[in-house]
Amino acid sequence: MKDETTSPAMEDWQFNLFEAANRSKNGIIETSLLGYNTMAGGDPITAVVKSFLANHKNFGRLWSNLISRDGMVPKEKLDQFEQKAIAHFGVNYIRRLNAHSTEEEVDAVRQTINAGSLQHGIVLKPYGSWARLSLSEQVISMLPPYSVVLLLVREYFKFQQKWLPILDEKKFFSELNRVVGPTLEGSCIIKSFESATDAVILGTLLLAIRLAYCSIVASELTLSKAERASILENPVVVDAGFVANDLLKEMTFCNVGGTHGLRALMLLQTFHIFSFERGMVTDQMSSSDIMKKIHTCASNIHLDLDRTVLGSWRSRLVFEAKETEVARSLWHTILRLDVYCALLFDRSLSIHPDTYRVELPSSDSDNEAVQHMTETTSLFMALLDLVSSTMPVSSKIDYMQLTEKIKRLEVLTSEKLGRIGDYLQPLGDEKSNAKCHRFLLLMISKIWLSTVYFSLYLFFERKGELDLSVEYLKKRLTVTQRDICFLKPGFLDHIESYFGVGSKILLIPFFMSLMSSQLGAGGIRVRFAFTLRSIKSDETDIQTIKRKHLYESIHRNVFAAEEASLELAESVSEKYYHAWGISRSTRVGQRMINDEILFDVTDEVARAVEVNYTIEQLKDIDSVLNEANMEHRSYTEMFGSRHQDKESTSEARELRLLNALQLEKKWSSVTQIQAHAQKSAFLSRAGVSTVEPPSAEPIAAWQYDLESLQGYDPQLLMEFFGNV
Numbered sequence: 001m002k003d004e005t006t007s008p009a010m011e012d013w014q015f016n017l018f019e020a021a022n023r024s025k026n027g028i029i030e031t032s033l034l035g036y037n038t039m040a041g042g043d044p045i046t047a048v049v050k051s052f053l054a055n056h057k058n059f060g061r062l063w064s065n066l067i068s069r070d071g072m073v074p075k076e077k078l079d080q081f082e083q084k085a086i087a088h089f090g091v092n093y094i095r096r097l098n099a100h101s102t103e104e105e106v107d108a109v110r111q112t113i114n115a116g117s118l119q120h121g122i123v124l125k126p127y128g129s130w131a132r133l134s135l136s137e138q139v140i141s142m143l144p145p146y147s148v149v150l151l152l153v154r155e156y157f158k159f160q161q162k163w164l165p166i167l168d169e170k171k172f173f174s175e176l177n178r179v180v181g182p183t184l185e186g187s188c189i190i191k192s193f194e195s196a197t198d199a200v201i202l203g204t205l206l207l208a209i210r211l212a213y214c215s216i217v218a219s220e221l222t223l224s225k226a227e228r229a230s231i232l233e234n235p236v237v238v239d240a241g242f243v244a245n246d247l248l249k250e251m252t253f254c255n256v257g258g259t260h261g262l263r264a265l266m267l268l269q270t271f272h273i274f275s276f277e278r279g280m281v282t283d284q285m286s287s288s289d290i291m292k293k294i295h296t297c298a299s300n301i302h303l304d305l306d307r308t309v310l311g312s313w314r315s316r317l318v319f320e321a322k323e324t325e326v327a328r329s330l331w332h333t334i335l336r337l338d339v340y341c342a343l344l345f346d347r348s349l350s351i352h353p354d355t356y357r358v359e360l361p362s363s364d365s366d367n368e369a370v371q372h373m374t375e376t377t378s379l380f381m382a383l384l385d386l387v388s389s390t391m392p393v394s395s396k397i398d399y400m401q402l403t404e405k406i407k408r409l410e411v412l413t414s415e416k417l418g419r420i421g422d423y424l425q426p427l428g429d430e431k432s433n434a435k436c437h438r439f440l441l442l443m444i445s446k447i448w449l450s451t452v453y454f455s456l457y458l459f460f461e462r463k464g465e466l467d468l469s470v471e472y473l474k475k476r477l478t479v480t481q482r483d484i485c486f487l488k489p490g491f492l493d494h495i496e497s498y499f500g501v502g503s504k505i506l507l508i509p510f511f512m513s514l515m516s517s518q519l520g521a522g523g524i525r526v527r528f529a530f531t532l533r534s535i536k537s538d539e540t541d542i543q544t545i546k547r548k549h550l551y552e553s554i555h556r557n558v559f560a561a562e563e564a565s566l567e568l569a570e571s572v573s574e575k576y577y578h579a580w581g582i583s584r585s586t587r588v589g590q591r592m593i594n595d596e597i598l599f600d601v602t603d604e605v606a607r608a609v610e611v612n613y614t615i616e617q618l619k620d621i622d623s624v625l626n627e628a629n630m631e632h633r634s635y636t637e638m639f640g641s642r643h644q645d646k647e648s649t650s651e652a653r654e655l656r657l658l659n660a661l662q663l664e665k666k667w668s669s670v671t672q673i674q675a676h677a678q679k680s681a682f683l684s685r686a687g688v689s690t691v692e693p694p695s696a697e698p699i700a701a702w703q704y705d706l707e708s709l710q711g712y713d714p715q716l717l718m719e720f721f722g723n724v
Helices: 007-012 047-055 057-063 075-089 103-120 135-142 146-161 169-179 196-218 225-233 239-251 258-274 287-300 307-316 321-344 353-357 368-375 377-390 399-417 432-462 466-483 489-499 504-519 522-534 542-572 577-594 603-609 615-639 650-663 670-674 677-686 698-711 714-721
Strands: 017-023 029-036 094-096 180-182 188-190
Touching: 135 188, 135 196, 135 239, 146 169, 146 180, 146 196, 146 225, 146 368, 169 180, 169 196, 169 258, 180 196, 196 225, 196 239, 196 258, 196 504, 239 258, 258 287, 258 321, 258 504, 287 321, 321 368, 321 377, 321 432, 321 504, 368 377, 368 432, 377 399, 377 432, 399 432, 432 466, 432 489, 432 504, 466 504, 466 542, 466 615, 489 504, 489 542, 489 615, 504 542, 542 615
Parallel strands: none
Antiparallel strands: 017 029, 017 094, 180 188
16 A cells, blocks of 8 residues: 555645745755645645744744634735745745646656655645535535435436446445435535545535436436435536536546545546536536546556556555456446547547556456446457547558458447347346447447448548448448437437436437437538539430439438438437537538538539449449338337428527527527537638627527538538538
């Protein structure tokens, strides 16, 4: 175990830390002040320094109006405190760090502090000031009655069994009982708020109960009427996520929380994926940032070590040999979380492939979620191999190696997981947790395979290798138009009968990503539409007639699948802003295709996007879409058809979708809507700076967006709306 009086404490002080040292003429440090900015803005002074100030009255009087009796420097006096420190010690010996400090600056301060600690025996251990932070009152105000808290925590662990084993149930309840308890009236009281670990547990609790509350609101869980009523009468408000995020900000730059802190960060990422606010509370820290913190924290406690050389690392491990399986399981969970977030949030992996060599959890664990993970390990590792080889930051890969990796994942997906349609039926003997785990992995595999197919289809098209291009286009359309054509509004009514109660909130974010993949096929439709326009209407050649018919068939089938997916996006957009973004951006793309007045179709543009497929190639594409169309009809019969009346088209549909945003106050801001990833990415690629719309009204903002697109390069528009 690490010595808590040395290195862990030193790590506590490495963020927002300032150090003031006074040196005599011979360079010996005479005095040293150490502090750091907490969430409340104060600077706790170590007990040793407090004692030093008390024993040196002259020195103490110099600082008496700045340092309170509890050793804190009030937030409003921090600047004055620093100025006096500079005056007393000299500017050459003052270093203040912030979030933008370089590693060299941090190392320089750490070395100075180490020297001062050795000289005076100052132990860098934070003074127990957590109980004095204003956040303690905020946490209590977020917590429902104690009995409701326990109900919500138990519901969270049911949710976790369908996802990833983030928290250890026994250890979490043990820590929870130490930190939180009931009053005689049944409300919650914080029994311990003395350390960073306590803050981590409280932050984890807030995230867990907010997720559980969202899950209960979203579906009819198997709770008694009294339990459900009790929970709904004591809601966990959206601000609980903000308070939890503030608590964990401290944890993100220190490691005193150990595995508790690591699991808290993993739960923050889970919250980032599944909460109704979907990451709104983490605006200042992206999904990628969270994963990097998780990786750093895991590395600091040596979870990413190669267990095959465990003996040589024994002295550096913070867990005993009997806990190695738990550590392996935790690290493998982190790997999955990294891959899932990379695909869901369209970013690169944060964990370097060199660390994948860690042994995987064994199959005899009591944890059901770990057992499901173990059963799909070979498939996941094939997915991980393909993802790490094809991310934008990856090094170049040989085409033959790439095809082998694609083939391996295709085979394992088919053999171990089957087809998506096999899962879309009521639960039988299979447990809902196992079915959810397998379905999640199947969806995420399809998402990335579709992305790779799309990239290869465009690559070979631009190289003039149309045969290979068509092969990957067919594979792409097989996924986007056949495999995931179940994305229809009626499907939402069946989710819990297929995957068990509480599964809706878990699966919808993945459906959002599938929609992105499906709607990305709109780029193919743009290409076909431009090519179709370039064909002269009076052409009588039989090949042209066949080609035109095939183009229309492809255009129609792709459009039908897009429409079904957009209807589903509209139906869930009230609670998931990502669905709103998908629907909004894609409808702009449809207007571009269908309304020629948006930009002129010049001969130059037509030549740039026209692809001269042969009749046989078009027939191959059309056969895939015809097969997909049959699947589409079967799902229409299964879920029912929802026809829109004439008034529910065009702008009326846009108004309904825009007004849905007003149902959640956190999403009504036009600024937040503008910040959506798809729009930001498009503006960046277009070289256009983000500007405020002329009006704060949502419909005006949408019209402004549509008008602003008219001056953009059609080739860029086509390429953007063709990407996942």
